[in-house]
Amino acid sequence: MTLLEEITRAVAAAEANDGGNPPPPSKYPIVLNTDEIFSQLKPDAEAPGGVSLKHVSGWKISETDAAIIELSSRLVEKLRSKFRRPKSLGKGDFFGILNLFLRKSAEKVGLSIGSDAGDASGIEFARAGIEKLGFLIGREVAGLIAECCVVLEVWELLETLLLEGLVGHLNSTNLTEKLVEKNQTQLLCLLVEHVSDLRSAELLSVLKHFLSPTDDSYDGMVAVKKQWENQAILAIEKATQMGLPKKASKLAREASILLMMAYDGFSPSQVCLHYVFGSSNAEGLVLSSVISRLDGQEVLDLIRYFVKWLEKYQRFPEARPCPSAGSVLGLRTCESVPSFESIIKALGLVLDEHFSYLVFNSEFHDEMRAAEDIVSSLVLEANLSCPLENIIKYLQSEIRKNRDL
Known part of the structure:
Protein backbone atom coordinates (compact mmCIF):
# COMPACT_ATOMS: atom_id res chain seq x y z
CA MET A 1 0.00 0.00 0.00
CA THR A 2 1.32 3.46 -0.90
CA LEU A 3 1.64 6.38 1.50
CA LEU A 4 -1.13 8.21 -0.37
CA GLU A 5 -3.49 5.25 0.11
CA GLU A 6 -2.71 5.18 3.83
CA ILE A 7 -3.50 8.90 4.16
CA THR A 8 -6.71 8.52 2.13
CA ARG A 9 -7.89 5.70 4.39
CA ALA A 10 -7.10 7.73 7.50
CA VAL A 11 -9.08 10.73 6.20
CA ALA A 12 -12.07 8.53 5.32
CA ALA A 13 -12.00 6.96 8.80
CA ALA A 14 -11.89 10.41 10.44
CA GLU A 15 -14.87 11.61 8.37
CA ALA A 16 -16.82 8.48 9.25
CA ASN A 17 -16.20 9.20 12.92
CA ASP A 18 -18.04 12.56 12.85
CA GLY A 19 -21.13 10.88 14.26
CA GLY A 20 -19.34 9.99 17.47
CA ASN A 21 -18.67 6.30 16.72
CA PRO A 22 -15.41 4.90 18.07
CA PRO A 23 -12.59 5.12 15.51
CA PRO A 24 -11.41 1.82 14.01
CA PRO A 25 -8.24 0.32 15.50
CA SER A 26 -5.15 1.84 13.95
CA LYS A 27 -2.85 -0.35 11.89
CA TYR A 28 0.04 1.69 13.23
CA PRO A 29 -0.54 2.14 17.00
CA ILE A 30 2.78 3.92 17.50
CA VAL A 31 4.43 7.12 16.27
CA LEU A 32 6.39 6.03 13.21
CA ASN A 33 10.02 7.01 12.76
CA THR A 34 9.61 9.40 9.81
CA ASP A 35 13.34 9.88 9.30
CA GLU A 36 13.80 6.28 8.23
CA ILE A 37 10.63 6.29 6.09
CA PHE A 38 11.30 9.50 4.15
CA SER A 39 14.93 8.61 3.50
CA GLN A 40 13.71 5.60 1.49
CA LEU A 41 11.34 7.56 -0.75
CA LYS A 42 12.53 8.04 -4.31
CA PRO A 43 10.99 10.15 -7.08
CA ASP A 44 9.66 8.27 -10.09
CA ALA A 45 10.54 9.22 -13.64
CA GLU A 46 9.64 12.76 -14.63
CA ALA A 47 5.94 13.17 -15.37
CA PRO A 48 5.02 13.62 -19.07
CA GLY A 49 3.68 16.85 -20.50
CA GLY A 50 5.83 19.13 -18.41
CA VAL A 51 3.90 18.41 -15.21
CA SER A 52 6.09 19.41 -12.28
CA LEU A 53 4.42 17.09 -9.74
CA LYS A 54 6.38 13.88 -9.26
CA HIS A 55 5.23 10.67 -7.67
CA VAL A 56 7.43 8.93 -5.13
CA SER A 57 7.80 5.24 -4.37
CA GLY A 58 9.51 3.23 -1.68
CA TRP A 59 6.94 3.79 1.12
CA LYS A 60 7.98 1.23 3.70
CA ILE A 61 8.23 1.29 7.46
CA SER A 62 11.41 0.13 9.16
CA GLU A 63 11.84 -3.35 10.60
CA THR A 64 12.07 -1.89 14.10
CA ASP A 65 8.79 0.02 13.72
CA ALA A 66 7.16 -3.08 12.24
CA ALA A 67 8.25 -5.13 15.25
CA ILE A 68 6.97 -2.52 17.72
CA ILE A 69 3.65 -2.36 15.83
CA GLU A 70 3.32 -6.12 16.12
CA LEU A 71 4.07 -6.03 19.86
CA SER A 72 1.58 -3.18 20.37
CA SER A 73 -1.12 -5.00 18.42
CA ARG A 74 -0.63 -8.12 20.56
CA LEU A 75 -0.83 -6.04 23.73
CA VAL A 76 -4.09 -4.41 22.58
CA GLU A 77 -5.55 -7.78 21.61
CA LYS A 78 -4.65 -9.37 24.96
CA LEU A 79 -6.00 -6.46 27.03
CA ARG A 80 -9.23 -6.35 25.05
CA SER A 81 -9.62 -10.10 25.49
CA LYS A 82 -9.27 -9.63 29.25
CA PHE A 83 -11.93 -6.89 29.21
CA ARG A 84 -14.38 -9.29 27.58
CA ARG A 85 -14.06 -11.40 30.73
CA PRO A 86 -13.64 -8.80 33.50
CA LYS A 87 -13.36 -11.39 36.28
CA SER A 88 -10.24 -12.78 34.61
CA LEU A 89 -8.43 -9.45 34.81
CA GLY A 90 -6.17 -9.36 37.86
CA LYS A 91 -3.18 -7.22 38.73
CA GLY A 92 -0.80 -10.12 38.21
CA ASP A 93 -2.07 -10.84 34.70
CA PHE A 94 -2.12 -7.16 33.80
CA PHE A 95 1.48 -6.52 34.85
CA GLY A 96 2.59 -9.76 33.22
CA ILE A 97 1.12 -8.69 29.85
CA LEU A 98 2.26 -5.06 30.08
CA ASN A 99 5.78 -5.75 31.34
CA LEU A 100 6.36 -8.38 28.66
CA PHE A 101 5.48 -5.76 26.05
CA LEU A 102 7.79 -3.21 27.67
CA ARG A 103 10.68 -5.64 27.97
CA LYS A 104 10.47 -6.83 24.35
CA SER A 105 10.01 -3.25 23.08
CA ALA A 106 13.11 -2.18 24.98
CA GLU A 107 15.07 -4.98 23.34
CA LYS A 108 13.89 -3.97 19.86
CA VAL A 109 15.01 -0.33 20.23
CA GLY A 110 18.16 -1.12 22.20
CA LEU A 111 17.19 0.51 25.48
CA SER A 112 17.56 -0.79 29.01
CA ILE A 113 14.75 -0.23 31.49
CA GLY A 114 17.33 -0.53 34.24
CA SER A 115 18.02 -2.67 37.25
CA ASP A 116 16.60 0.01 39.55
CA ALA A 117 13.12 -0.89 38.28
CA GLY A 118 13.06 -3.85 40.67
CA ASP A 119 10.83 -6.85 40.07
CA ALA A 120 10.24 -7.27 36.32
CA SER A 121 6.72 -8.48 37.03
CA GLY A 122 5.62 -5.61 39.26
CA ILE A 123 4.48 -2.01 39.14
CA GLU A 124 7.92 -0.40 39.52
CA PHE A 125 9.14 -2.10 36.35
CA ALA A 126 5.99 -0.95 34.53
CA ARG A 127 6.44 2.67 35.66
CA ALA A 128 10.13 2.70 34.70
CA GLY A 129 9.31 1.12 31.36
CA ILE A 130 6.63 3.67 30.51
CA GLU A 131 8.94 6.54 31.51
CA LYS A 132 11.63 5.30 29.08
CA LEU A 133 9.44 3.90 26.30
CA GLY A 134 6.52 6.31 26.36
CA PHE A 135 7.38 7.49 22.84
CA LEU A 136 6.44 4.01 21.58
CA ILE A 137 3.01 3.97 23.23
CA GLY A 138 0.27 5.28 20.97
CA ARG A 139 -3.19 6.64 21.78
CA GLU A 140 -4.99 3.32 21.55
CA VAL A 141 -2.48 1.47 23.73
CA ALA A 142 -2.31 4.26 26.33
CA GLY A 143 -6.11 4.39 26.54
CA LEU A 144 -6.36 0.66 27.25
CA ILE A 145 -3.59 0.77 29.86
CA ALA A 146 -5.31 3.73 31.57
CA GLU A 147 -8.62 1.86 31.56
CA CYS A 148 -6.97 -1.16 33.19
CA CYS A 149 -5.40 1.11 35.82
CA VAL A 150 -8.84 2.48 36.77
CA VAL A 151 -10.49 -0.96 36.88
CA LEU A 152 -7.67 -2.42 39.00
CA GLU A 153 -7.13 0.86 40.92
CA VAL A 154 -3.44 0.96 40.05
CA TRP A 155 -3.24 4.71 40.62
CA GLU A 156 0.56 4.98 40.64
CA LEU A 157 0.83 3.68 37.08
CA LEU A 158 -1.96 5.98 35.89
CA GLU A 159 -0.03 8.87 37.46
CA THR A 160 2.99 7.90 35.34
CA LEU A 161 0.87 7.83 32.17
CA LEU A 162 -0.39 11.34 32.94
CA LEU A 163 3.03 12.73 33.81
CA GLU A 164 4.46 11.35 30.57
CA GLY A 165 1.70 13.04 28.56
CA LEU A 166 0.33 9.77 27.18
CA VAL A 167 -3.30 10.49 28.10
CA GLY A 168 -4.84 12.87 25.59
CA HIS A 169 -8.29 14.40 25.23
CA LEU A 170 -9.37 11.64 22.84
CA ASN A 171 -9.29 9.02 25.59
CA SER A 172 -9.94 11.18 28.66
CA THR A 173 -13.76 11.41 28.74
CA ASN A 174 -14.54 8.17 30.55
CA LEU A 175 -11.35 8.54 32.55
CA THR A 176 -12.48 11.89 33.98
CA GLU A 177 -15.86 10.49 35.01
CA LYS A 178 -14.30 7.47 36.69
CA LEU A 179 -11.71 9.51 38.58
CA VAL A 180 -14.45 11.80 39.89
CA GLU A 181 -16.55 8.79 40.84
CA LYS A 182 -13.62 7.24 42.74
CA ASN A 183 -12.62 10.58 44.35
CA GLN A 184 -9.11 10.54 42.91
CA THR A 185 -8.51 14.26 43.40
CA GLN A 186 -4.73 14.15 42.95
CA LEU A 187 -5.06 12.38 39.61
CA LEU A 188 -7.75 14.84 38.50
CA CYS A 189 -5.29 17.67 39.16
CA LEU A 190 -2.70 15.91 37.00
CA LEU A 191 -5.31 15.31 34.31
CA VAL A 192 -6.17 19.02 34.09
CA GLU A 193 -2.48 19.94 34.15
CA HIS A 194 -1.35 17.54 31.42
CA VAL A 195 -4.37 17.29 29.10
CA SER A 196 -4.57 20.74 27.58
CA ASP A 197 -7.83 20.51 25.63
CA LEU A 198 -10.44 18.90 27.85
CA ARG A 199 -14.01 19.03 26.62
CA SER A 200 -16.50 21.26 28.42
CA ALA A 201 -18.31 18.29 30.02
CA GLU A 202 -15.04 16.98 31.46
CA LEU A 203 -13.90 20.37 32.73
CA LEU A 204 -17.32 21.00 34.28
CA SER A 205 -17.15 17.67 36.11
CA VAL A 206 -13.70 18.49 37.48
CA LEU A 207 -14.65 22.04 38.48
CA LYS A 208 -17.76 20.88 40.34
CA HIS A 209 -15.67 18.24 42.10
CA ASN A 383 -2.06 54.79 35.88
CA LEU A 384 0.76 56.13 38.04
CA SER A 385 3.28 53.67 36.64
CA CYS A 386 2.52 54.45 32.98
CA PRO A 387 4.19 57.91 32.94
CA LEU A 388 7.19 56.49 34.78
CA GLU A 389 7.43 53.63 32.30
CA ASN A 390 7.41 56.11 29.41
CA ILE A 391 10.19 58.15 31.01
CA ILE A 392 12.31 55.03 31.50
CA LYS A 393 11.82 53.97 27.87
CA TYR A 394 12.75 57.49 26.70
CA LEU A 395 15.96 57.49 28.79
CA GLN A 396 16.89 54.03 27.50
CA SER A 397 16.45 55.16 23.89
CA GLU A 398 18.62 58.26 24.56
CA ILE A 399 21.36 56.10 26.08
CA ARG A 400 21.35 53.84 23.01
CA LYS A 401 21.58 56.90 20.71
CA ASN A 402 24.57 58.23 22.64
CA ARG A 403 26.30 54.86 22.45
CA ASP A 404 25.82 54.82 18.68
CA LEU A 405 27.48 58.24 18.45
Whole structure:
Protein backbone atom coordinates (compact mmCIF):
# COMPACT_ATOMS: atom_id res chain seq x y z
CA MET A 1 0.00 0.00 0.00
CA THR A 2 1.32 3.46 -0.90
CA LEU A 3 1.64 6.38 1.50
CA LEU A 4 -1.13 8.21 -0.37
CA GLU A 5 -3.49 5.25 0.11
CA GLU A 6 -2.71 5.18 3.83
CA ILE A 7 -3.50 8.90 4.16
CA THR A 8 -6.71 8.52 2.13
CA ARG A 9 -7.89 5.70 4.39
CA ALA A 10 -7.10 7.73 7.50
CA VAL A 11 -9.08 10.73 6.20
CA ALA A 12 -12.07 8.53 5.32
CA ALA A 13 -12.00 6.96 8.80
CA ALA A 14 -11.89 10.41 10.44
CA GLU A 15 -14.87 11.61 8.37
CA ALA A 16 -16.82 8.48 9.25
CA ASN A 17 -16.20 9.20 12.92
CA ASP A 18 -18.04 12.56 12.85
CA GLY A 19 -21.13 10.88 14.26
CA GLY A 20 -19.34 9.99 17.47
CA ASN A 21 -18.67 6.30 16.72
CA PRO A 22 -15.41 4.90 18.07
CA PRO A 23 -12.59 5.12 15.51
CA PRO A 24 -11.41 1.82 14.01
CA PRO A 25 -8.24 0.32 15.50
CA SER A 26 -5.15 1.84 13.95
CA LYS A 27 -2.85 -0.35 11.89
CA TYR A 28 0.04 1.69 13.23
CA PRO A 29 -0.54 2.14 17.00
CA ILE A 30 2.78 3.92 17.50
CA VAL A 31 4.43 7.12 16.27
CA LEU A 32 6.39 6.03 13.21
CA ASN A 33 10.02 7.01 12.76
CA THR A 34 9.61 9.40 9.81
CA ASP A 35 13.34 9.88 9.30
CA GLU A 36 13.80 6.28 8.23
CA ILE A 37 10.63 6.29 6.09
CA PHE A 38 11.30 9.50 4.15
CA SER A 39 14.93 8.61 3.50
CA GLN A 40 13.71 5.60 1.49
CA LEU A 41 11.34 7.56 -0.75
CA LYS A 42 12.53 8.04 -4.31
CA PRO A 43 10.99 10.15 -7.08
CA ASP A 44 9.66 8.27 -10.09
CA ALA A 45 10.54 9.22 -13.64
CA GLU A 46 9.64 12.76 -14.63
CA ALA A 47 5.94 13.17 -15.37
CA PRO A 48 5.02 13.62 -19.07
CA GLY A 49 3.68 16.85 -20.50
CA GLY A 50 5.83 19.13 -18.41
CA VAL A 51 3.90 18.41 -15.21
CA SER A 52 6.09 19.41 -12.28
CA LEU A 53 4.42 17.09 -9.74
CA LYS A 54 6.38 13.88 -9.26
CA HIS A 55 5.23 10.67 -7.67
CA VAL A 56 7.43 8.93 -5.13
CA SER A 57 7.80 5.24 -4.37
CA GLY A 58 9.51 3.23 -1.68
CA TRP A 59 6.94 3.79 1.12
CA LYS A 60 7.98 1.23 3.70
CA ILE A 61 8.23 1.29 7.46
CA SER A 62 11.41 0.13 9.16
CA GLU A 63 11.84 -3.35 10.60
CA THR A 64 12.07 -1.89 14.10
CA ASP A 65 8.79 0.02 13.72
CA ALA A 66 7.16 -3.08 12.24
CA ALA A 67 8.25 -5.13 15.25
CA ILE A 68 6.97 -2.52 17.72
CA ILE A 69 3.65 -2.36 15.83
CA GLU A 70 3.32 -6.12 16.12
CA LEU A 71 4.07 -6.03 19.86
CA SER A 72 1.58 -3.18 20.37
CA SER A 73 -1.12 -5.00 18.42
CA ARG A 74 -0.63 -8.12 20.56
CA LEU A 75 -0.83 -6.04 23.73
CA VAL A 76 -4.09 -4.41 22.58
CA GLU A 77 -5.55 -7.78 21.61
CA LYS A 78 -4.65 -9.37 24.96
CA LEU A 79 -6.00 -6.46 27.03
CA ARG A 80 -9.23 -6.35 25.05
CA SER A 81 -9.62 -10.10 25.49
CA LYS A 82 -9.27 -9.63 29.25
CA PHE A 83 -11.93 -6.89 29.21
CA ARG A 84 -14.38 -9.29 27.58
CA ARG A 85 -14.06 -11.40 30.73
CA PRO A 86 -13.64 -8.80 33.50
CA LYS A 87 -13.36 -11.39 36.28
CA SER A 88 -10.24 -12.78 34.61
CA LEU A 89 -8.43 -9.45 34.81
CA GLY A 90 -6.17 -9.36 37.86
CA LYS A 91 -3.18 -7.22 38.73
CA GLY A 92 -0.80 -10.12 38.21
CA ASP A 93 -2.07 -10.84 34.70
CA PHE A 94 -2.12 -7.16 33.80
CA PHE A 95 1.48 -6.52 34.85
CA GLY A 96 2.59 -9.76 33.22
CA ILE A 97 1.12 -8.69 29.85
CA LEU A 98 2.26 -5.06 30.08
CA ASN A 99 5.78 -5.75 31.34
CA LEU A 100 6.36 -8.38 28.66
CA PHE A 101 5.48 -5.76 26.05
CA LEU A 102 7.79 -3.21 27.67
CA ARG A 103 10.68 -5.64 27.97
CA LYS A 104 10.47 -6.83 24.35
CA SER A 105 10.01 -3.25 23.08
CA ALA A 106 13.11 -2.18 24.98
CA GLU A 107 15.07 -4.98 23.34
CA LYS A 108 13.89 -3.97 19.86
CA VAL A 109 15.01 -0.33 20.23
CA GLY A 110 18.16 -1.12 22.20
CA LEU A 111 17.19 0.51 25.48
CA SER A 112 17.56 -0.79 29.01
CA ILE A 113 14.75 -0.23 31.49
CA GLY A 114 17.33 -0.53 34.24
CA SER A 115 18.02 -2.67 37.25
CA ASP A 116 16.60 0.01 39.55
CA ALA A 117 13.12 -0.89 38.28
CA GLY A 118 13.06 -3.85 40.67
CA ASP A 119 10.83 -6.85 40.07
CA ALA A 120 10.24 -7.27 36.32
CA SER A 121 6.72 -8.48 37.03
CA GLY A 122 5.62 -5.61 39.26
CA ILE A 123 4.48 -2.01 39.14
CA GLU A 124 7.92 -0.40 39.52
CA PHE A 125 9.14 -2.10 36.35
CA ALA A 126 5.99 -0.95 34.53
CA ARG A 127 6.44 2.67 35.66
CA ALA A 128 10.13 2.70 34.70
CA GLY A 129 9.31 1.12 31.36
CA ILE A 130 6.63 3.67 30.51
CA GLU A 131 8.94 6.54 31.51
CA LYS A 132 11.63 5.30 29.08
CA LEU A 133 9.44 3.90 26.30
CA GLY A 134 6.52 6.31 26.36
CA PHE A 135 7.38 7.49 22.84
CA LEU A 136 6.44 4.01 21.58
CA ILE A 137 3.01 3.97 23.23
CA GLY A 138 0.27 5.28 20.97
CA ARG A 139 -3.19 6.64 21.78
CA GLU A 140 -4.99 3.32 21.55
CA VAL A 141 -2.48 1.47 23.73
CA ALA A 142 -2.31 4.26 26.33
CA GLY A 143 -6.11 4.39 26.54
CA LEU A 144 -6.36 0.66 27.25
CA ILE A 145 -3.59 0.77 29.86
CA ALA A 146 -5.31 3.73 31.57
CA GLU A 147 -8.62 1.86 31.56
CA CYS A 148 -6.97 -1.16 33.19
CA CYS A 149 -5.40 1.11 35.82
CA VAL A 150 -8.84 2.48 36.77
CA VAL A 151 -10.49 -0.96 36.88
CA LEU A 152 -7.67 -2.42 39.00
CA GLU A 153 -7.13 0.86 40.92
CA VAL A 154 -3.44 0.96 40.05
CA TRP A 155 -3.24 4.71 40.62
CA GLU A 156 0.56 4.98 40.64
CA LEU A 157 0.83 3.68 37.08
CA LEU A 158 -1.96 5.98 35.89
CA GLU A 159 -0.03 8.87 37.46
CA THR A 160 2.99 7.90 35.34
CA LEU A 161 0.87 7.83 32.17
CA LEU A 162 -0.39 11.34 32.94
CA LEU A 163 3.03 12.73 33.81
CA GLU A 164 4.46 11.35 30.57
CA GLY A 165 1.70 13.04 28.56
CA LEU A 166 0.33 9.77 27.18
CA VAL A 167 -3.30 10.49 28.10
CA GLY A 168 -4.84 12.87 25.59
CA HIS A 169 -8.29 14.40 25.23
CA LEU A 170 -9.37 11.64 22.84
CA ASN A 171 -9.29 9.02 25.59
CA SER A 172 -9.94 11.18 28.66
CA THR A 173 -13.76 11.41 28.74
CA ASN A 174 -14.54 8.17 30.55
CA LEU A 175 -11.35 8.54 32.55
CA THR A 176 -12.48 11.89 33.98
CA GLU A 177 -15.86 10.49 35.01
CA LYS A 178 -14.30 7.47 36.69
CA LEU A 179 -11.71 9.51 38.58
CA VAL A 180 -14.45 11.80 39.89
CA GLU A 181 -16.55 8.79 40.84
CA LYS A 182 -13.62 7.24 42.74
CA ASN A 183 -12.62 10.58 44.35
CA GLN A 184 -9.11 10.54 42.91
CA THR A 185 -8.51 14.26 43.40
CA GLN A 186 -4.73 14.15 42.95
CA LEU A 187 -5.06 12.38 39.61
CA LEU A 188 -7.75 14.84 38.50
CA CYS A 189 -5.29 17.67 39.16
CA LEU A 190 -2.70 15.91 37.00
CA LEU A 191 -5.31 15.31 34.31
CA VAL A 192 -6.17 19.02 34.09
CA GLU A 193 -2.48 19.94 34.15
CA HIS A 194 -1.35 17.54 31.42
CA VAL A 195 -4.37 17.29 29.10
CA SER A 196 -4.57 20.74 27.58
CA ASP A 197 -7.83 20.51 25.63
CA LEU A 198 -10.44 18.90 27.85
CA ARG A 199 -14.01 19.03 26.62
CA SER A 200 -16.50 21.26 28.42
CA ALA A 201 -18.31 18.29 30.02
CA GLU A 202 -15.04 16.98 31.46
CA LEU A 203 -13.90 20.37 32.73
CA LEU A 204 -17.32 21.00 34.28
CA SER A 205 -17.15 17.67 36.11
CA VAL A 206 -13.70 18.49 37.48
CA LEU A 207 -14.65 22.04 38.48
CA LYS A 208 -17.76 20.88 40.34
CA HIS A 209 -15.67 18.24 42.10
CA PHE A 210 -13.26 20.91 43.35
CA LEU A 211 -15.95 23.44 44.26
CA SER A 212 -18.12 20.98 46.21
CA PRO A 213 -15.79 18.72 48.21
CA THR A 214 -17.28 15.69 49.94
CA ASP A 215 -16.00 13.78 52.95
CA ASP A 216 -14.54 11.16 50.58
CA SER A 217 -12.79 13.68 48.32
CA TYR A 218 -11.50 16.07 51.00
CA ASP A 219 -8.54 13.90 52.07
CA GLY A 220 -7.24 13.96 48.51
CA MET A 221 -7.53 17.75 48.44
CA VAL A 222 -5.57 17.99 51.70
CA ALA A 223 -2.86 15.83 50.11
CA VAL A 224 -2.73 18.19 47.11
CA LYS A 225 -2.30 21.21 49.39
CA LYS A 226 0.47 19.35 51.23
CA GLN A 227 2.30 18.99 47.92
CA TRP A 228 2.09 22.74 47.39
CA GLU A 229 3.37 23.31 50.93
CA ASN A 230 6.37 21.07 50.24
CA GLN A 231 7.09 22.92 47.01
CA ALA A 232 6.87 26.31 48.77
CA ILE A 233 9.31 25.12 51.45
CA LEU A 234 11.66 23.80 48.75
CA ALA A 235 11.51 27.17 46.98
CA ILE A 236 12.49 28.99 50.19
CA GLU A 237 15.38 26.56 50.71
CA LYS A 238 16.58 27.15 47.16
CA ALA A 239 16.28 30.93 47.57
CA THR A 240 18.47 30.87 50.70
CA GLN A 241 20.91 28.25 49.45
CA MET A 242 24.55 29.34 49.36
CA GLY A 243 26.53 28.88 46.18
CA LEU A 244 23.55 28.77 43.83
CA PRO A 245 24.17 30.57 40.49
CA LYS A 246 22.87 34.14 40.43
CA LYS A 247 20.14 33.50 37.85
CA ALA A 248 18.93 30.36 39.63
CA SER A 249 18.90 32.17 42.99
CA LYS A 250 16.85 35.03 41.52
CA LEU A 251 14.44 32.51 39.98
CA ALA A 252 14.12 30.73 43.34
CA ARG A 253 13.21 33.99 45.08
CA GLU A 254 10.53 34.74 42.48
CA ALA A 255 9.19 31.19 42.74
CA SER A 256 9.07 31.34 46.56
CA ILE A 257 6.87 34.47 46.40
CA LEU A 258 4.60 32.87 43.82
CA LEU A 259 4.20 29.59 45.72
CA MET A 260 3.73 31.35 49.05
CA MET A 261 0.89 33.35 47.49
CA ALA A 262 -0.71 30.19 46.05
CA TYR A 263 -0.48 28.26 49.32
CA ASP A 264 -1.18 30.74 52.12
CA GLY A 265 -4.85 31.48 52.83
CA PHE A 266 -6.34 29.07 50.31
CA SER A 267 -8.39 26.07 51.43
CA PRO A 268 -7.45 22.58 50.13
CA SER A 269 -10.29 22.65 47.60
CA GLN A 270 -9.24 26.13 46.40
CA VAL A 271 -5.65 24.96 45.89
CA CYS A 272 -7.04 22.32 43.52
CA LEU A 273 -8.70 25.12 41.55
CA HIS A 274 -5.22 26.48 40.78
CA TYR A 275 -4.80 23.62 38.30
CA VAL A 276 -7.91 24.67 36.38
CA PHE A 277 -7.19 28.40 36.17
CA GLY A 278 -3.44 27.97 35.82
CA SER A 279 -3.77 25.73 32.76
CA SER A 280 -4.58 26.34 29.11
CA ASN A 281 -8.03 24.85 29.79
CA ALA A 282 -8.95 28.19 31.38
CA GLU A 283 -9.09 29.89 28.01
CA GLY A 284 -11.63 30.25 25.22
CA LEU A 285 -15.23 29.26 24.75
CA VAL A 286 -14.90 26.00 26.68
CA LEU A 287 -14.44 27.78 30.02
CA SER A 288 -17.32 30.15 29.25
CA SER A 289 -19.59 27.17 28.60
CA VAL A 290 -18.46 25.49 31.83
CA ILE A 291 -18.99 28.58 34.00
CA SER A 292 -22.49 29.10 32.57
CA ARG A 293 -23.52 25.69 33.97
CA LEU A 294 -22.44 26.27 37.58
CA ASP A 295 -25.12 26.68 40.25
CA GLY A 296 -25.49 29.69 42.56
CA GLN A 297 -23.36 28.45 45.45
CA GLU A 298 -20.61 27.30 43.11
CA VAL A 299 -20.56 30.71 41.45
CA LEU A 300 -20.23 32.50 44.81
CA ASP A 301 -17.45 30.15 45.90
CA LEU A 302 -15.64 30.79 42.65
CA ILE A 303 -15.92 34.58 43.07
CA ARG A 304 -14.50 34.31 46.62
CA TYR A 305 -11.59 32.35 45.16
CA PHE A 306 -10.94 35.05 42.55
CA VAL A 307 -11.14 37.84 45.15
CA LYS A 308 -8.47 36.07 47.21
CA TRP A 309 -6.19 36.09 44.19
CA LEU A 310 -6.84 39.78 43.57
CA GLU A 311 -5.84 40.51 47.16
CA LYS A 312 -2.66 38.48 46.73
CA TYR A 313 -1.62 40.26 43.55
CA GLN A 314 -2.36 43.61 45.21
CA ARG A 315 -0.12 42.78 48.17
CA PHE A 316 2.66 41.31 46.04
CA PRO A 317 2.84 43.32 42.80
CA GLU A 318 6.31 41.91 42.13
CA ALA A 319 4.86 38.40 41.66
CA ARG A 320 5.18 37.08 38.14
CA PRO A 321 4.95 33.69 36.38
CA CYS A 322 7.99 31.42 36.71
CA PRO A 323 7.50 28.76 34.00
CA SER A 324 11.18 27.76 34.00
CA ALA A 325 11.26 27.05 37.76
CA GLY A 326 10.08 23.50 37.14
CA SER A 327 12.90 22.48 34.82
CA VAL A 328 15.62 24.52 36.55
CA LEU A 329 14.75 24.06 40.24
CA GLY A 330 12.26 21.18 40.32
CA LEU A 331 9.44 23.54 41.40
CA ARG A 332 6.87 22.06 39.03
CA THR A 333 3.80 23.55 40.74
CA CYS A 334 4.90 27.03 39.59
CA GLU A 335 3.53 26.06 36.17
CA SER A 336 0.02 25.74 37.67
CA VAL A 337 -0.17 29.09 39.48
CA PRO A 338 -2.91 31.23 37.85
CA SER A 339 -1.65 34.49 36.41
CA PHE A 340 -3.27 37.83 37.20
CA GLU A 341 -4.56 37.98 33.61
CA SER A 342 -6.21 34.56 33.80
CA ILE A 343 -7.95 35.46 37.08
CA ILE A 344 -9.30 38.71 35.62
CA LYS A 345 -10.55 36.96 32.48
CA ALA A 346 -12.24 34.17 34.45
CA LEU A 347 -13.88 36.65 36.83
CA GLY A 348 -15.19 38.56 33.82
CA LEU A 349 -16.70 35.35 32.42
CA VAL A 350 -18.48 34.68 35.72
CA LEU A 351 -19.97 38.18 35.74
CA ASP A 352 -21.06 37.88 32.11
CA GLU A 353 -22.67 34.47 32.49
CA HIS A 354 -24.42 34.99 35.85
CA PHE A 355 -25.05 38.74 35.95
CA SER A 356 -28.82 38.54 36.58
CA TYR A 357 -28.45 36.08 39.45
CA LEU A 358 -25.60 38.02 41.04
CA VAL A 359 -27.42 41.37 40.94
CA PHE A 360 -30.19 39.98 43.16
CA ASN A 361 -27.86 38.15 45.55
CA SER A 362 -26.82 40.20 48.61
CA GLU A 363 -23.83 37.93 49.37
CA PHE A 364 -22.41 38.74 45.99
CA HIS A 365 -22.64 42.50 46.67
CA ASP A 366 -20.24 42.19 49.62
CA GLU A 367 -17.75 40.21 47.56
CA MET A 368 -17.89 42.70 44.71
CA ARG A 369 -17.36 45.67 47.02
CA ALA A 370 -14.15 44.04 48.21
CA ALA A 371 -13.12 43.27 44.62
CA GLU A 372 -13.95 46.82 43.53
CA ASP A 373 -11.65 48.32 46.17
CA ILE A 374 -8.80 46.05 45.08
CA VAL A 375 -9.30 46.65 41.36
CA SER A 376 -9.52 50.43 41.90
CA SER A 377 -6.23 50.34 43.77
CA LEU A 378 -4.60 48.30 41.02
CA VAL A 379 -5.90 50.65 38.32
CA LEU A 380 -4.53 53.67 40.22
CA GLU A 381 -1.12 52.03 40.51
CA ALA A 382 -1.17 51.19 36.80
CA ASN A 383 -2.06 54.79 35.88
CA LEU A 384 0.76 56.13 38.04
CA SER A 385 3.28 53.67 36.64
CA CYS A 386 2.52 54.45 32.98
CA PRO A 387 4.19 57.91 32.94
CA LEU A 388 7.19 56.49 34.78
CA GLU A 389 7.43 53.63 32.30
CA ASN A 390 7.41 56.11 29.41
CA ILE A 391 10.19 58.15 31.01
CA ILE A 392 12.31 55.03 31.50
CA LYS A 393 11.82 53.97 27.87
CA TYR A 394 12.75 57.49 26.70
CA LEU A 395 15.96 57.49 28.79
CA GLN A 396 16.89 54.03 27.50
CA SER A 397 16.45 55.16 23.89
CA GLU A 398 18.62 58.26 24.56
CA ILE A 399 21.36 56.10 26.08
CA ARG A 400 21.35 53.84 23.01
CA LYS A 401 21.58 56.90 20.71
CA ASN A 402 24.57 58.23 22.64
CA ARG A 403 26.30 54.86 22.45
CA ASP A 404 25.82 54.82 18.68
CA LEU A 405 27.48 58.24 18.45
